[in-house]
Amino acid sequence: MAEALARLRGVTARYDGVTALDLVDLDLPDGRITAFCGPNGSGKSTALRVMRRLHAPSNGTVEIAGRPLHDWSPKELAKSVAMLSQSPDAPPELTVQDLVRLGRFAHKRGFRGQQSEDRAACDRALEVTEMAHLAERPIGRLSGGQLQRAWIAMTIAQETPHILLDEPTNHLDVSHAFEVLELVKRLNRTEGRSIVLVLHDLNMAMRYADHVVLFDQGRVAVAGPTRSVLTEDHITEVFGIECRLIEIEGQDVPAVVPLPSEQAILAR
């Protein structure tokens, strides 16, 4: 494992007194695609928010790229870690292009306007997300899939080695979800960016993640390489459902087939 992207030690985080993370220890590998999975309210999003310093933990220490989180200035951190939150929001009149430009904030200095490197970064971001032809369109007039790609373009324009995505496939249909995850894979494989994303769909995690962290009730149930984490036993234990992994001919990853738990069937 290369140098860790993030290291959490004894991290506890609360929202209005409700514990969302409970004494979490976690090491995330650099240069990989890591998926955070787990039931609703298990702490996935909170862990991401704590790592991006959007939520202050009440206890414990967090390191990003080997440096304590509190050591980073806002702009330094923004040049190292970009994050797309679960429901980002901007005025509907804003054009895609203007939105993507906002991702360049940390790179600008002083009075200078848009520099050539900013323009290049925005153009590239629009290109890899296949949004270039919609650059002039107000974001209020995009479809769900396009809107999600516009936000991802803004995140990419930030040109950070690390990207955190909180449920990037939320509200997307299967084909759009695949599109986003293929993009994530490209960013990782061809540009070497490390990506941490919250995913609900275990099949997507199985296919795209190198490393999986399974959260359960504010704790890390198990973390490690995808195939060793997403096992029938672990999924059953964390989600409380029966589950079968089925190898499909011609596919390099098995399909995750969740089944109602025996107890649920008996209760009927």
Added chain:
Amino acid sequence: MNRIAVPTRLAAMAACLVAVTVVATGVGSSALPLDRVVAALIGRGETMDEVIVWTLRLPRVALAILAGMALALAGALLQRVTRNPVAAPSILGITDGAAVGVVAFLWIFSDDANALTVSIHWQPLAAALGALVFSALVAVLALLDPQGRSPLRIILYGISLAALAKAAVTLMMILGPVYRAGQALTWLTGSIGAAHWSDVATVAAGLVLATVVLALLGRLVRQLVLDPDTAASTGVAVGRTQLVFLALAVALTALAVSQVGAVGFVGLIAPHIARFLHGQFTEGFLAATAMIGGALVLGADTLARTMAAPVELPAGALTALVGAPLFLWLLLKERRTHG
């Protein structure tokens, strides 16, 4: 409109503002034709004209423009910080807070003979203090409320505290010295009245300071169109930035209303007109907003002193006449989009 280059658009607005200024300087109880106004402005007019222009008209015109600019900038900043298009100094209780400051000042520092025991020059400070106290109250309420970050809650707190401030003002005016009540009333409706170059200098100095701050932090203003989490992820220290801009908006409001009284709705409508004419995400949005605010207050004041001459109407009544319907329209539109 968007096809025209940004500098050209801003220059056109500046030219309009200058034209309105020249016209406004000309009209009045002894009307001057435009050529004589221009001659007096560039120092080539007759002595009498120059006195009318430089001593009587121009300070008032300049004060109206500068106060309008300050109010408009305050409105634009508030709309960005709260991410709410209907936020404005008069809606968030800042203007009414300033009114409490002024009326309390007039009451506390009046002696038995209705004379002020301290210099009237402290009145702007009293207005600023009142504005500060009430905006701090809104901020504290919003921070104590778990959903207080939502723009609608902030507006609701602002409106409630504005109502409280209005009640306090009314009570103080009834209980306070009678002569001062008249003076307070003039202030409350927003009236520019007799302006002096020293007042103009005060507001101008404040605006210069604000301009320097905004020139340094201008990009942050644009970054705040993003929700707080996303803005933070792009590198903005959100809490600190919001605090700085809120403080700046409060200072600008206090600066303006302490001189020209509670002229309402300019801070609300000027950014929207600028949005329509210039675009809210285009460079120079704040400059456009400021010029439009200046033109609005100048126009209102000019109409106010000429429409029913020799009776002077309060300029604030005219801006409210335009602003209140627009506020309602914006509220209804918001409800439609956020259903």
